[in-house]
Amino acid sequence: MSWSRDDMVRRAAAEVRAGQIVNLGIGLPTEVANFIPADSDVQLHSENGLLGMGPFPYDDEVDPQLINAGKQTVTARPGASTFDSALSFAMIRGGHVDLAILGGLEVACTGDLANWTVPGKLITGMGGAMDLAAGAKRVVVLQSHVAKDGKPKLVAQVTLPVTALACVHRVITELGVFDVGGDHFVCVERAPGVSDDEIARGTGAVVRFG
Amino acid sequence: MSAARDGKVYATVDDALELLRDGMRIMSGGFGLSGNAEACIEAVARRGVKDLTIISNNCGNQGQGLAVLLKNRQVRRVVCSFIGGNPDLAEQYLGGTVEVELNPQGTFAERIRAGGAGIGGFYTPTGVGTVVAEGKEIRELDGRKHVFERPLRADLAIVRAAVGDRLGNLRFHRTSRNFSPLMAMAADVTVAEVDRLVEPGAIDPDDVHLPGLFVKRVVEVRAHKNVIEFRTTRKRPEGSGR
Numbered sequence: 001m002s003w004s005r006d007d008m009v010r011r012a013a014a015e016v017r018a019g020q021i022v023n024l025g026i027g028l029p030t031e032v033a034n035f036i037p038a039d040s041d042v043q044l045h046s047e048n049g050l051l052g053m054g055p056f057p058y059d060d061e062v063d064p065q066l067i068n069a070g071k072q073t074v075t076a077r078p079g080a081s082t083f084d085s086a087l088s089f090a091m092i093r094g095g096h097v098d099l100a101i102l103g104g105l106e107v108a109c110t111g112d113l114a115n116w117t118v119p120g121k122l123i124t125g126m127g128g129a130m131d132l133a134a135g136a137k138r139v140v141v142l143q144s145h146v147a148k149d150g151k152p153k154l155v156a157q158v159t160l161p162v163t164a165l166a167c168v169h170r171v172i173t174e175l176g177v178f179d180v181g182g183d184h185f186v187c188v189e190r191a192p193g194v195s196d197d198e199i200a201r202g203t204g205a206v207v208r209f210g
Numbered sequence: 211m212s213a214a215r216d217g218k219v220y221a222t223v224d225d226a227l228e229l230l231r232d233g234m235r236i237m238s239g240g241f242g243l244s245g246n247a248e249a250c251i252e253a254v255a256r257r258g259v260k261d262l263t264i265i266s267n268n269c270g271n272q273g274q275g276l277a278v279l280l281k282n283r284q285v286r287r288v289v290c291s292f293i294g295g296n297p298d299l300a301e302q303y304l305g306g307t308v309e310v311e312l313n314p315q316g317t318f319a320e321r322i323r324a325g326g327a328g329i330g331g332f333y334t335p336t337g338v339g340t341v342v343a344e345g346k347e348i349r350e351l352d353g354r355k356h357v358f359e360r361p362l363r364a365d366l367a368i369v370r371a372a373v374g375d376r377l378g379n380l381r382f383h384r385t386s387r388n389f390s391p392l393m394a395m396a397a398d399v400t401v402a403e404v405d406r407l408v409e410p411g412a413i414d415p416d417d418v419h420l421p422g423l424f425v426k427r428v429v430e431v432r433a434h435k436n437v438i439e440f441r442t443t444r445k446r447p448e449g450s451g452r
Contacts, residue, residue, distance in 0.1 A: 064436035065386040071439040089316030124294030131316035165339040
């Protein structure tokens with residue numbers, strides 16, 4: 001039994017440590033916020049200029065000028081601050097964001113990440129993805145283990161356009177948790193009932209089992 | 211001096227934007243459709259100036275905001291970081307009628323900041339090993355590769371602020387600040403449309419987000435559409451008052 005989407009998100013939330021400044025990427029990583037306790041001292045950073053992001057607003061609290069990087073309406077927790085984009089990315093680039101949890105298309109065992117575009121598909125732009133990947137102190141990628149066509153997404157070398165080199169520390173998929181090891185991945189945790197063989201078959205690089 | 215102006219304060223956005231010309235480089239504040247200088251964008255559309263370079267994080271979205279200028283075929287080039295959810299831009303980019311220069315968002319912000327701060331360029335680790343670094347100088351600093359990025363400037367910046375005074379001092383609301391103060395610094399002329407115009411002194415000096423010397427023209431615009439791209443809410447728990 002591999003992990004469900006919810007299991008993966010919950011496992012990603014376990015990466016978050018007390019007191020950390022955390023940036024959650026668009027898509028599945030955004031849902032990690034649902035598993036961070038409301039009374040936690042973790043502060044969520046949104047790169048459009050908000051530190052201390054709170055949950056979605058109640059219907060009568062919606063402020064069109066208070067949004068997250070996915071352009072969803074959000075709230076500001078007590079102690080939150082707002083700022084311009086240069087300061088926001090100084091936080092990221094300057095190593096002041098402890099953890100970024102991002103989506104991925106391909107991760108190499110060298111830590112190289114591809115997550116911003118697929119040649120031949122409609123281009124959307126990198127937004128803040130390259131800055132976050134290159135700048136956050138720790139980068140955890142939350143993604144499916146293989147692509148829809150069955151191709152491995154944990155690989156020896158990325159084939160898609162790169163977001164940042166040697167930036168990823170850990171990958172969480174439905175099959176388990178994998179750390180980058182240079183010329184191999186280290187499986188540090190398996191989803192229940194998932195065999196080493198199943199992981200090895202779905203991975204495009206050497207996997208060592210810890 | 212035109213009758214439509216009192217110091218920096220203009221009666222309408224059309225008066226404040228009288229300087230619009232074909233081929234201008236225009237910076238426009240906002241993140242997606244949030245915090246846009248909506249009335250200024252409409253005025254640019256009304257004037258019909260062409261061959262514009264738009265420097266803005268998104269260049270509109272969902273057919274609204276700056277996307278109206280795309281629909282009108284007024285735009286020749288876009289410098290931005292994200293074009294997802296913008297069918298007008300995608301279509302004209304693929305059709306070859308609009309040029310797009312994509313930047314990592316932090317590099318985009320810093321290039322604009324550098325443009326306004328008199329910095330000739332900067333080295334950043336963002337983009338090394340990616341398409342962004344192609345053709346640019348790479349330099350190893352403190353053991354890490356950096357790419358050299360040049361500043362961005364514009365002829366005109368259009369920004370929205372929550373409060374502005376007659377001297378151009380601005381205060382923004384929540385996440386609408388984003389690129390606006392940086393753009394105001396990096397343009398020859400900045401037009402600020404403010405929700406509320408106040409007298410000097412009404413904004414405490416410590417609460418000024420952007421000092422007035424960066425703003426040449428101020429217009430009060432009370433009504434905004436405030437388009438929400440994704441209205442996400444949660445349910446209020448039963449029996450929790452209000």
